[in-house]
Amino acid sequence: AVRLxxxxxxxxxxxxxxxxxxxxxVVMLVLSNARLFLENLLRxxxxxxxxxxxxxxxxxxxxxxxACLVIVSNVFIFVALxxxxxxxxxxxSEKVGLLIYIFNLTVILCFPMxxxxxxxxxxxxxxxxxxxxxxxxxxxxxxxxxxxxxxRERTQVKARSLSRSLSYDRRTYxxxxxxxxxxxxxxxxxxxxxxxxxxxxxxxVQVLYLLFFSPLKRSALFNSVKPVFILQxxxxxxxxxxLLRLAVPNHLIWLIFFYCFFHSSMNFVAELLRFGDxxxxxxxxxxxxxxxxxxxxxxxxxxxxxxxxxxPLLRRGAGKLLSQSAVFFASAFFHEYLVSVPLRMFRLWAFxxxxxxxxxxxxxxxxxxGNYGNAAVWLSLIIGQPIAVLMYVHDxxxxxxxxxxxxxxxx
Amino acid sequence: AVRLxxxxxxxxxxxxxxxxxxxxxVVMLVLSNARLFLENLLRxxxxxxxxxxxxxxxxxxxxxxxACLVIVSNVFIFVALxxxxxxxxxxxSEKVGLLIYIFNLTVILCFPMxxxxxxxxxxxxxxxxxxxxxxxxxxxxxxxxxxxxxxRERTQVKARSLSRSLSYDRRTYxxxxxxxxxxxxxxxxxxxxxxxxxxxxxxxVQVLYLLFFSPLKRSALFNSVKPVFILQxxxxxxxxxxLLRLAVPNHLIWLIFFYCFFHSSMNFVAELLRFGDxxxxxxxxxxxxxxxxxxxxxxxxxxxxxxxxxxPLLRRGAGKLLSQSAVFFASAFFHEYLVSVPLRMFRLWAFxxxxxxxxxxxxxxxxxxGNYGNAAVWLSLIIGQPIAVLMYVHDxxxxxxxxxxxxxxxx
Numbered sequence: 094a095v096r097l098x099x100x101x102x103x104x105x106x107x108x109x110x111x112x113x114x115x116x117x118x119v120v121m122l123v124l125s126n127a128r129l130f131l132e133n134l135l136r137x138x139x140x141x142x143x144x145x146x147x148x149x150x151x152x153x154x155x156x157x158x159x160a161c162l163v164i165v166s167n168v169f170i171f172v173a174l175x176x177x178x179x180x181x182x183x184x185x186s187e188k189v190g191l192l193i194y195i196f197n198l199t200v201i202l203c204f205p206m207x208x209x210x211x212x213x214x215x216x217x218x219x220x221x222x223x224x225x226x227x228x229x230x231x232x233x234x235x236x237x238x239x240x241x242x243x244x245r246e247r248t249q250v251k252a253r254s255l256s257r258s259l260s261y262d263r264r265t266y267x268x269x270x271x272x273x274x275x276x277x278x279x280x281x282x283x284x285x286x287x288x289x290x291x292x293x294x295x296x297x298v299q300v301l302y303l304l305f306f307s308p309l310k311r312s313a314l315f316n317s318v319k320p321v322f323i324l325q326x327x328x329x330x331x332x333x334x335x336l337l338r339l340a341v342p343n344h345l346i347w348l349i350f351f352y353c354f355f356h357s358s359m360n361f362v363a364e365l366l367r368f369g370d371x372x373x374x375x376x377x378x379x380x381x382x383x384x385x386x387x388x389x390x391x392x393x394x395x396x397x398x399x400x401x402x403x404x405p406l407l408r409r410g411a412g413k414l415l416s417q418s419a420v421f422f423a424s425a426f427f428h429e430y431l432v433s434v435p436l437r438m439f440r441l442w443a444f445x446x447x448x449x450x451x452x453x454x455x456x457x458x459x460x461x462x463g464n465y466g467n468a469a470v471w472l473s474l475i476i477g478q479p480i481a482v483l484m485y486v487h488d489x490x491x492x493x494x495x496x497x498x499x500x501x502x503x504x
Numbered sequence: 505a506v507r508l509x510x511x512x513x514x515x516x517x518x519x520x521x522x523x524x525x526x527x528x529x530v531v532m533l534v535l536s537n538a539r540l541f542l543e544n545l546l547r548x549x550x551x552x553x554x555x556x557x558x559x560x561x562x563x564x565x566x567x568x569x570x571a572c573l574v575i576v577s578n579v580f581i582f583v584a585l586x587x588x589x590x591x592x593x594x595x596x597s598e599k600v601g602l603l604i605y606i607f608n609l610t611v612i613l614c615f616p617m618x619x620x621x622x623x624x625x626x627x628x629x630x631x632x633x634x635x636x637x638x639x640x641x642x643x644x645x646x647x648x649x650x651x652x653x654x655x656r657e658r659t660q661v662k663a664r665s666l667s668r669s670l671s672y673d674r675r676t677y678x679x680x681x682x683x684x685x686x687x688x689x690x691x692x693x694x695x696x697x698x699x700x701x702x703x704x705x706x707x708x709v710q711v712l713y714l715l716f717f718s719p720l721k722r723s724a725l726f727n728s729v730k731p732v733f734i735l736q737x738x739x740x741x742x743x744x745x746x747l748l749r750l751a752v753p754n755h756l757i758w759l760i761f762f763y764c765f766f767h768s769s770m771n772f773v774a775e776l777l778r779f780g781d782x783x784x785x786x787x788x789x790x791x792x793x794x795x796x797x798x799x800x801x802x803x804x805x806x807x808x809x810x811x812x813x814x815x816p817l818l819r820r821g822a823g824k825l826l827s828q829s830a831v832f833f834a835s836a837f838f839h840e841y842l843v844s845v846p847l848r849m850f851r852l853w854a855f856x857x858x859x860x861x862x863x864x865x866x867x868x869x870x871x872x873x874g875n876y877g878n879a880a881v882w883l884s885l886i887i888g889q890p891i892a893v894l895m896y897v898h899d900x901x902x903x904x905x906x907x908x909x910x911x912x913x914x915x
Contacts, residue, residue: 095693124883
């Protein structure tokens with residue numbers, strides 16, 4: 094109709110449905126992959142190197158230190174399970190229970206760290222994997238402890254009625270929680286009605302495709318690591334150019350990782366376990382503030398922080414800003430823990446990167462609104478991450494590879 | 505909240521707000537441009553070649569054939585204006601008026617074609633520009649004729665009351681229509697209240713940036729033209745790889761062109777003329793059928809076709825499918841006209857490309873739904889266009905450049 098109206102792409106227009114742009118990204122990704130696959134095929138023939146993939150995780154094929162670490166983690170699950178049973182039966186006091194929990198949780202964080210630092214046969218990738226598993230377990234058992242305590246407190250008020258969780262087989266339910274894609278324990282998780290085989294299969298194919306058959310990823314990885322080593326010449330305009338060249342493939346890898354982990358893998362596991370709550374992320378791509386991004390890109394961690402860290406702090410009388418900063422501080426600690434220990438390098442780049450979010454969040458919220466705010470969030474993701482990555486890769490190269498002539502030449 | 509819910513990116517979820525992804529595209533575009541600009545600056549220094557840009561439009565700096573053609577087009581505007589005046593005053597009959605119009609409109613299409621074909625000093629870019637201006641004028645004057653006739657017919661019924669259009673200065677209003685970003689004549693265009701200087705400036709900067717200071721565009725153009733010449737070796741897997749390599753930059757150029765022309769330029773002109781109806785495109789990026797894409801990507805042409813071609817055909821008793829095919833046929837004719845004449849090559853690739861949309865539209869509507877349909881539309885855009893472009897560039901090279909050793913060597 095002929096009337097006064099704005100174009101859809103104008104910020105003045107209220108139109109916001111861009112689902113098609115997402116499909117565009119997928120089509121472009123698949124096409125680029127197809128082209129690179131065909132190019133590699135024409136140039137080198139079929140080229141699959143499973144040894145190379147395995148060597149990321151293992152140095153010696155007869156010793157599996159990371160896998161052993163993961164198996165040992167069962168001990169900590171059982172400690173939590175039996176402490177909780179004793180507490181429920183009333184055979185140990187709340188104080189003793191808390192002490193056992195504190196001890197158990199501390200060991201969960203320290204034991205794998207010591208093993209990774211002391212055992213030279215663990216590769217950085219294997220170490221990061223094991224530490225990741227232990228960190229997730231730490232958060233899950235912390236939640237398990239809190240929720241069970243809250244329940245006991247509530248049932249004490251209600252004249253010690255039987256807790257609903259006792260109606261389940263406790264051990265099975267504990268393992269369901271350990272494998273479920275969530276960090277927050279619930280007495281009754283919402284369950285989906287059945288396993289949709291088509292959905293399961295599509296997620297499985299996505300994970301397989303994105304993890305293994307993606308030449309784009311390999312080419313991007315190679316391109317992102319290669320130019321780092323120019324950093325040693327301190328020419329600023331050249332450094333900026335190299336950083337920008339590194340930023341785009343690094344960012345694409347992060348996006349692929351996000352989709353592969355938070356959408357495909359988690360939905361796959363959830364479908365398999367008939368786990369109903371699939372809110373693993375919210376619309377962080379529309380974030381107009383840094384805070385909105387951190388609250389919405391990783392919902393399992395966000396929910397955990399809110400329920401077991403931020404709200405308890407508020408209840409104990411801490412201010413909002415202090416509690417928020419404490420959450421960022423804890424997050425910064427875990428980022429550093431997951432990067433420094435496997436690399437055996439303590440540089441605090443990851444820690445500082447997380448802490449830098451606080452002044453950045455203030456700046457964006459203060460000066461930028463709407464689409465400009467959103468662009469600033471994207472820019473901080475695209476530029477911020479590779480700076481941290483660059484620092485680590487650079488330092489890792491300087492300490493590990495500089496004396497190795499084969500690596501120096503290859504790069 | 506912990507409840508049964510799907511992930512936002514699942515097709516089962518009803519969430520559709522991806523405005524942030526659009527901002528992501530803009531940020532990525534600006535960053536890629538910045539990187540290429542910096543790279544060029546580091547490698548070659550500041551490099552601006554206005555002569556090269558001008559030489560696209562002019563062969564001889566003292567003869568401006570395309571510009572002369574555009575100036576001459578005023579004659580046809582005046583013929584239409586004075587025919588209409590005579591018709592309004594009743595000094596010529598409807599039949600005579602129609603004959604003059606038919607003659608005028610035929611000359612509008614044939615005269616520039618003959619000039620472009622006969623005058624060797626017109627470059628392909630200059631010729632395409634002049635023919636584009638004449639085609640737009642043809643569509644506008646056709647609409648002018650129709651609307652005025654409809655008004656006369658209506659006012660005849662209402663006892664020949666004074667037409668509202670007479671209250672305007674006809675000549676000024678005619679030129680307002682000629683410059684307005686629409687093809688459909690109205691007696692009263694909706695007008696915006698004032699010229700927003702900020703909006704005007706932003707659109708102006710966008711056009712300038714996208715047209716001139718975009719090294720990404722130049723690099724994409726170069727990459728898209730270069731590999732075409734491998735076509736002569738008929739190796740199919742290699743041809744596919746080259747086509748895919750050409751498809752992505754070609755598609756990016758098309759997207760930039762779309763934004764630059766349909767958003768920035770048209771909004772700039774509309775703001776300047778206080779032209780209120782800014783619906784130059786609708787959400788074609790969400791198209792789930794080929795038909796939806798053609799109905800929504802170019803609203804001025806779509807509105808014209810609907811009002812002056814499709815609906816009149818239906819009124820005369822033609823079927824829906826026949827009328828739709830006729831619209832595609834007319835569109836195919838104009839596509840061919842705008843490409844073949846400036847290149848002085850009649851190959852029918854553009855014509856066939858347009859006509860191929862009909863069976864494609866049937867196929868997509870019949871077999872694909874939702875996100876799959878949308879992906880098919882994107883794929884037809886990304887792959888379909890470069891095939892046609894490839895055909896023309898290939899043929900142009902074979903007929904024009906093969907004997908020229910400097911060009912053959914440069915490629």
